[in-house]
Structure formats: structure tokens, C-alpha cells
Amino acid sequence: MRIEKLTTHIGAELVGVDLAKATSDDALFDDIKAALLEHKVLFLRDQLISKADHVAFASRFGELEDHPVAGSDPDHPGLVCIYKDLDSPPDHYENAWHCDATWREKPPLGAVLRCIECPPVGGDTIWVNMARAYEDLPADIKLRIEGLYARHSIEASFGARMPIEKRHALKAQYPDAEHPVVRIHPETGEKVLFVNSFATHFTNYHTSENVRYGQDYAPGGSNLLNYLIARASIPEYQVRWRWRPNSIAIWDNRCTQHYAVMDYWPAVRKMERAGIIGDKPY
Template sequence: MTSSAVTQNTTSQATPMAPAIVRPSVRQHSIKVEICTPAIGAELSNISLADAAQDPDAIAEIRALWLKHKVLFFRDQNITPMEQQNFAAQFAGLEAHPLAPSHPEADKLLMLYRNLDPGKPQGFVEKASRENVWHTDVTYKKAPPRGAVLRCELGPDTGGDTIWSNMVMAYEKLPDTIKQRIDGLYAKHSAEHAFGAQFPIAERHAMAAKNPAVEHPVVLTHPETGEKVLFVNSIFTTHFSNFYNFEDIRYGQDFMPEAQHLLNYLTSQAAIPEYQVRLKWRTNTVAMWDNLLVQHYAVADYGNAPRKMLRATLTGTPLA
């Protein structure tokens, strides 16, 4: 593959220019790419994300690999929250989570902190995990996030892995009869039942009014790659918007079970191991994924051990 760069650019003798603000650690070596599984994922090494944020060639190379492999892993990235935020900002605008607080040092980083000590600094989040289910982030918005850059600040000694599933492959491997059945289907996505179920009724209704349900195509065409993606998930997708089957309905009660069975079948595709890659986190490991191409699952098998993750969320555009 082509390196982001191998040697420093030379300055023109005729027209002196200010030196590029690029540290030698970016330029010394080619980015090395190791494929994780046949279906999804690649680990990149010989690259500093803090330095890459200042090198457009490195960013372009990483972006191409991101679109190709759908999720990228980077080990040993000893970077600050602001350096993580700056790296993520090279790929899209950044957005804070609509329902959760941001890091005090980097206002676009979501804190996913679990099982912290009672003396934790102000602003840290402590709550039970809700990510141990297959999902695409924030699909209850008209413009779901484009992607994410997640860094492990502190992980448990064992457990706490994250799994990603290739939803392009999930669509490609569907039987043709199912592909025909879902062609042109739309589905509703909502946050109310996921985040508001534990709220008093007035608060739940207020949250639903602020975040009304939205409609997305069941088969999404990716805006950059043109790939067809199965775009329903277990957390936020509630029902089909335009499902009908008058030919096979004897009575009205036949209608909803068929629709719900089909939706359950589609959301279950993310759990097929052949579509997946699994990451064992270490401190300063970074994962970067395309939120439109994959689903992910954070395995909550680490008991009371602390787990501190910081996520930068890339702003998306409305889906057609």
C-alpha cells in the first residue's frame, strides 16, 4: 500500500515557506496494516494519531483504510483527550452526545466510565452498562453519527472486549427472497423506550418530544462507498413504517406477527460470528469505526472492575 509519506517535503529555494508542522514520528515509516478477520477490521501501526492530525496525507490514507475495513484499531496511543478530539475532527465535525455529559477537558468527548471509586473527579460518569446489545449509535436522529473514535483510558485486566459486525456483509448474505421483501421498506427509530423507560411519565414524554422518532431506510446506501447496508438495530429500531402484505393475510392478527418476526430476523444478523471482529482493549488502544457500516457490542463481563473509555462522535448528515 502507499505510505502516507516517507520523506520530508523539501522547501522551494525560490519561494521560502514556513516549515510544515509535522513531527518526525509521522514521516519515518509507512503505516503498517494487519487484517483482523476476512470480514472486517484492520490494526494500523507505525502511526501517531496526535501527529497524524497535522498531516493531511496521513489522514487521507487512514480515511481510505477506514472505509475499506470499516473499523480500525491503533495500539499504544498515549494521547490527551484534546489530542484525541483533534484527530477525530479531521474526518468530520464532532458532536456531543444529546443525552450524556462531555469530558471537562474536551467538550466533544463522551465519557463512558464504569465502576469508578467514590472519590472520582467531578464530572465523571458512573452508571450500569447499556452497550451490551448490538446497536448502531444514535439512529434515533435524522442524521445519525458518521462514525466514532473510542480510546481506552483504563480497562479491566480481563473482559470488557468490544465486538463489531459488518452490516454490508449482513445484507449481502441475506436470502434473495428477504432482500426482495425489504426493498423499499422504512423503519422507525426512537430513543424513548431505550433511554426514557425508567423516567417518570412527564419526563419521558418531554424527552420524546425533544427527540421525536425518525424514519430511516431498512437498506441504506452508504453516502461514500455506495454499499448497501442493513440498517436496523435492536436498541432503537421499533417497527417498520410501510410494511404490508395483503396477499397472505387471513385476518388482521396475521399482520403484526409477520412484520415483527421479520424485524427480529433482520436485527439478529449482527450476531453472526462470521461477520464480526473482536477487540481486547488495552490502555491507550483506539478504535475508529464507520457508524453507518457496522454495529457494535460492548461485552459487560468485567464485574466491578473500572473501565474508562472516551468517545469522539463524528457528525453525520440526514439519511435518504
């Protein structure tokens, strides 16, 4: 296996690897996992694997999860089908910086995404290193956000386009989660900036240290949250991947965000993702 770095801070391409073999080769899987912890997102080309192989490889990291809104393959639980065809509206919401499913109490550990069909141009995906985004924060901001928590909502994101009854039912099934604004990566020990487009507000900002009068509360908290979320848009922390059929991305969801670029309609883009259940951030 050869590892070729793609940027200074994030991303590497694995060359000379057959992921189907990694489903049973412990040494190969261990090498891939070590590379993932170091580079945070890995890319491979020309992986002629089956859906069963896809699920089997992802399952080596842990148990897989389904998605309550996106559809899954009926024969392969945990394999979410993200199919955008010519019947999909061109203004369909897709492109926002996010860390997968932080509205869960236990957001995913990571995911394995395979390209089935893609446009001849466009439809790239960008990943960003949120450990580096935290590391480079000014010292006074680090002090301000130490100990802060934020609310993450599926109702305010996936639920926003639903009729009110369905939106409320979705929230009842998946209540808002509360996570630290800065989490500790459970394997590397890195501090990670852990707010994204699913975060709606800080839950413990309105204290005497931050707010003298009520007027300080809403703009003070929302401005700080928007500033932190915007750190994902800094190019120096990013890697951009151009898809081809049978290309694969493997990412650590605990320390990255990603952005699916919606610049390809009218064209077809079909992806299949296996998401791995994670742990509660702390």
C-alpha cells in the same frame, strides 16, 4: 503505516501510526480514511494522545456531536465520557447490538473511541459488518425488505429507565427517526442492513402486499424485524477487540454495529468517545 487485517470481513490494526500527527498530516489522514472505508473499523495500540488531540483527529472527519444522556467532558465538547466504576450497578444495561444514535435524523458518520482504563480481563467490544450481513441475505428476504422503512427511538432505549415525565420530554426533544431498512453507503455505494436495537417497528409494512388480514400484521412485521436485527450476531461478520489503556478504535457507523461486552464487573472501565455528525440515510 502498516495495515494488518484481523478477520476476513471486518477490522484491521494500524501499526506504526501516531494519531496526533494525523491531526495535521493530510496524507496520513487520507491513508487512514481510505483504510477505514475498506476495513470499516480500525484499531491502534499505545496512542499517548491528549484529549485535545483526540478531538482534533476526530474533527477531521466532520463536526462532532454531544450525547443527550451520556456526559461529555466540560472542556472538550463532543468528547463523551463513558465511565463505569465500582459504583455502577452490575446489572447496568449496556450490551446490545447497535449502530450509534440511529434515533437521530442524521445518525453519526462514525466515532473515535479511546480506552483510558480497563479491566485486566473482560470488557471487550465487538463490531460487525452490516454490508456483508445484507449481502448474504437470501434473495427472497432482500426482495421483501426493498423499500421498507423502520422507526428508531431514543424513548424506547435510553428513555426506558427514566420516569415517565423525563421519558416524554426526551422524546419531545428527539422525536423518533425513520430510516430505510437498507441504506446506501454515501462513499462506497454498498448496500447496508440498517436496523438495530433502536429500531422498534416497520412504518410501511402494513400494505396489501404483506398483510391480507390484521392477524398478519404484528407477528409478520416483528418477526421479520427480529430476524434482520439478529443478523448482527453472526460470528462470521464480526471482529472482537481486547482493550488496553491507550488503545483506540475508529469505526464507520454507517455500515457497522457494535456490542460492548458487560462481563467485567466488579472492575473499572473508562472510555472516551468522539462521535462525528453524519448525514441522512437514503
